[in-house]
Amino acid sequence: MADLQLRSPAFDDGExxxxxxxYSAANTNPPxxxxxxxxxxxxxxLIVDDPDAEEPAGKVWDHWLIWNIPxxxxxxxxxxxxxxxxxxxNDFGEGGWGGPSPPDRExxxxxxxxxxxxxxxxxPAADKDDVYDAASxxxxxxxxxxxxxxx
Numbered sequence: 001m002a003d004l005q006l007r008s009p010a011f012d013d014g015e016x017x018x019x020x021x022x023y024s025a026a027n028t029n030p031p032x033x034x035x036x037x038x039x040x041x042x043x044x045x046l047i048v049d050d051p052d053a054e055e056p057a058g059k060v061w062d063h064w065l066i067w068n069i070p071x072x073x074x075x076x077x078x079x080x081x082x083x084x085x086x087x088x089x090n091d092f093g094e095g096g097w098g099g100p101s102p103p104d105r106e107x108x109x110x111x112x113x114x115x116x117x118x119x120x121x122x123x124p125a126a127d128k129d130d131v132y133d134a135a136s137x138x139x140x141x142x143x144x145x146x147x148x149x150x151x
């Protein structure tokens with residue numbers, strides 16, 4: 001079986017995320033495609049963060065935390081408002097997607113997808129530390145997609 005894969009029809013891995021997905025633009029998540037989910041996965045977890053924010057913001061900036069995504073989802077549309085999955089708190093202090101908004105230069109954003117052997121019992125007020133704590137020991141497989149966004 002092939003490894004878990006995460007792609008976007010809007011941009012290739014390592015390439016530029018379209019402007020409309022930025023925080024100051026339409027602020028909608030880019031479309032995503034999920035393939036080769038392991039058969040023992042009960043749910044998916046997606047975290048989008050910006051490690052390049054560490055210098056200007058003093059931390060890795062969290063843009064989207066979403067868990068209990070059905071493992072058979074296949075596609076996540078642009079501007080997705082999930083019914084079955086739960087969105088947590090981003091570092092803009094909001095629930096849901098908070099698009100790229102680099103303050104100083106081009107940044108690289110990580111779309112981290114985890115296949116989990118369980119569902120996470122967390123409230124929407126959960127942050128990334130809460131999510132990682134709950135997912136610890138339950139990761140079956142991981143995939144990553146990166147995209148850049150200009151300042």
